[in-house]
Structure formats: C-alpha cells, structure tokens
Amino acid sequence: MEDKKLIFSGIQPTGTFTLGNYIGAVRNWKPLQEEYNCIYCVVDMHAITVRQDPVKLRQNTLNSYALLMACGIDVEKSILFIQSHVKTHAELSWILGCNTQFGELSRMTQFKDKSQKHADDVNAGLFTYPVLMAADILAYNADLVPVGVDQKQHLELARNIAQRFNQRYGDFFKLPEPYISEIGAKVMSLQDPTKKMSKSDENPNAVILILDDKDTIIRKFKRAVTDSEAEVCYRDGKDGINNLMTIYSSVTGKNFAEIESEFSGKGYGDFKLAVGEAVADHLEPIRTEFARLSADKAYLKKCYTEGAEKALRYSQRIVSKVYRKVGFVDRT
Numbered sequence: 001m002e003d004k005k006l007i008f009s010g011i012q013p014t015g016t017f018t019l020g021n022y023i024g025a026v027r028n029w030k031p032l033q034e035e036y037n038c039i040y041c042v043v044d045m046h047a048i049t050v051r052q053d054p055v056k057l058r059q060n061t062l063n064s065y066a067l068l069m070a071c072g073i074d075v076e077k078s079i080l081f082i083q084s085h086v087k088t089h090a091e092l093s094w095i096l097g098c099n100t101q102f103g104e105l106s107r108m109t110q111f112k113d114k115s116q117k118h119a120d121d122v123n124a125g126l127f128t129y130p131v132l133m134a135a136d137i138l139a140y141n142a143d144l145v146p147v148g149v150d151q152k153q154h155l156e157l158a159r160n161i162a163q164r165f166n167q168r169y170g171d172f173f174k175l176p177e178p179y180i181s182e183i184g185a186k187v188m189s190l191q192d193p194t195k196k197m198s199k200s201d202e203n204p205n206a207v208i209l210i211l212d213d214k215d216t217i218i219r220k221f222k223r224a225v226t227d228s229e230a231e232v233c234y235r236d237g238k239d240g241i242n243n244l245m246t247i248y249s250s251v252t253g254k255n256f257a258e259i260e261s262e263f264s265g266k267g268y269g270d271f272k273l274a275v276g277e278a279v280a281d282h283l284e285p286i287r288t289e290f291a292r293l294s295a296d297k298a299y300l301k302k303c304y305t306e307g308a309e310k311a312l313r314y315s316q317r318i319v320s321k322v323y324r325k326v327g328f329v330d331r332t
C-alpha cells in the first residue's frame with residue numbers, strides 16, 4: 001500500500017441498510033477510497049452480542065458484503081472483508097481486554113442501553129463489545145475511523161486503551177482519530193422526524209431500505225409525516241420537512257435555497273413525490289448492481305476470501321509485534 005493515511009471502519013450485518021445508514025455512513029466510504037488506504041469490514045462477531053438466528057446472520061453478512069460492493073467499495077482499491085474470517089481481531093481483543101478496566105466498560109452508554117433492551121441476555125460479549133471494536137481498529141494501526149456520533153464514545157475508549165498499552169509496553173499503537181464527514185447528514189424517521197431512522201422501527205413506513213423498489217419508496221415518502229403549514233422551507237420546528245429537504249439535498253446535490261425556490265408555491269404532495277423519485281432514481285443503480293453480484297456467488301466468494309487474506313496479512317504483522325511486546329514466546 002502507498003504511503004497514505006489508513007481508514008478503518010466496520011458495519012453491522014443487517015442485510016440491507018437503511019437510507020440513514022447509506023447517507024450517514026456507507027455513501028461516504030466510497031469517495032474516501034481516492035484519498036486514503038481503506039479497510040472496511042462487516043462485523044459479524046459484533047452482531048452475535050445480541051441473539052441472532054444463524055441462518056439469517058449468514059445471509060445478512062453476505063448481503064451486507066455485496067451491498068457494500070454495490071455502493072462502490074472497490075475490492076481492488078480497498079480491503080473489504082468479513083470480521084470472523086480474520087483471527088487477529090479476536091486475538092488482539094483478548095490482549096486489549098486485559099488492558100481495559102471494568103469501570104471504563106461500565107460507563108459505555110451503548111452497553112447501558114443494550115443491557116436494558118436485552119435484559120434477559122446481558123452477556124460478557126455485550127460488555128466487551130468496545131474492546132473488540134478497539135481490536136478491529138488497532139490491529140491495523142488505523143489513523144482515521146469514520147463513525148457516527150453514537151460510536152464516538154467507543155472510539156474514545158479505543159484511544160484510551162491504545163494509550164494505556166503504549167504506556168505499559170512502550171509506544172506502539174497510533175491513537176485513532178474519528179473521521180467526521182462533512183456530508184454525512186443524519187436521516188430521521190419518516191413517521192416521527194424527531195427520532196433517528198432505524199431499521200428496528202416497528203412501523204415499516206418510517207424507514208427506507210436501500211433495496212426497496214421504486215413504488216415502495218414513493219409510497220413511503222407520500223406517507224411521510226410533515227406539518228400543517230404548506231411551505232417547503234428549512235426552519236426550526238419543521239422536523240418532517242427539514243428531514244425531507246436533507247434527504248433531497250443529499251441525493252440531488254441541491255442546497256436548501258435551491259430546494260425552497262424549486263418548490264415555492266407548490267404543495268407538500270409535489271415535494272414528497274419529488275423526494276421519492278429522486279431517492280428511488282439515486283438508489284436504482286445500487287439495487288441493480290446488488291442483484292448482479294448476488295447472482296454471482298463464486299465472484300463474491302473470491303472477493304471476500306481475498307479480502308480476508310489481505311486483512312490477515314496486514315494485521316498479523318501488527319498483532320505478532322503485540323504478542324512479543326506483552327511477553328509471549330515466539331512460536332517459531
């Protein structure tokens with residue numbers, strides 16, 4: 001790899017991403033490939049911190065992998081792999097866990113939230129989730145980590161773990177920085193625009209999935225909750241319209257002033273239809289490419305096998321040095 005900064009990011013295998021995952025995260029992964037060395041990972045090991053159906057997990061992992069490719073992650077430019085294929089993540093995770101305090105992990109807000117939500121299964125993996133995430137990043141000595149705000153606390157912890165390791169064993173890990181993209185807009189639920197768009201929403205009309213077909217997308221936008229005015233403009237208190245404007249802007253590249261003048265004097269019906277069409281048109285090539293890749297299982301397999309080999313080769317060098325630093329005996 002050339003001498004560029006290294007980006008690492010991971011995404012949970014939910015099978016299909018929401019428009020929120022797409023606009024807020026995955027979409028920005030593609031342009032980063034031009035400027036940085038990028039390593040992207042489908043984190044199936046993180047997924048099993050909550051109960052998963054094994055058949056679905058396998059399918060969702062493969063679909064997520066194909067979807068990342070369909071969204072423009074280029075396996076020639078970047079390393080794209082499945083977390084459980086690369087053993088160094090689990091190996092480093094153990095060592096980092098021995099350099100992480102119980103108190104630090106107890107303070108993680110995601111752990112508190114998830115242990116409430118899954119009160120019948122507060123397992124050790126859920127607790128040490130951030131340690132595995134630190135291992136993902138530090139196994140490559142990544143410089144930058146694109147994450148959403150909900151993951152900033154975990155990244156902060158990864159830095160603290162790296163720092164502690166460096167103090168104990170001598171400078172070794174880089175301290176990874178969050179990479180906050182300029183264009184990573186936050187997408188809200190179409191049914192309750194004060195809440196983030198989430199795949200687990202009970203109301204399917206609240207969420208656009210990037211594999212939804214055109215009719216479904218348009219129907220969901222038509223039903224989007226707005227307000228009782230009839231003015232397309234970005235203003236405090238107009239959460240529904242603000243959200244639609246954000247979405248429209250991010251798929252068309254138009255700014256808010258342009259959108260306001262485009263729809264001045266028109267009703268919300270016209271605006272919602274335009275947003276639906278723009279989103280559907282934008283996602284169309286991704287859907288087509290996903291279908292093509294999914295039909296070519298052999299190619300997909302070649303991609304993730306090679307991705308895992310490259311990731312292993314890269315991370316093994318780093319993790320071997322860590323083994324030596326902590327005092328493990330060389331195996332060979």
Ligand code: TRP
Nearest residue numbers: 008009010011012043133136145
């Ligand atoms: N925890 C992240 C999320 O839920 C996913 C993730 C796992 C990740 N490992 C990572 C993100 C390493 C960035 C870097 O979104």
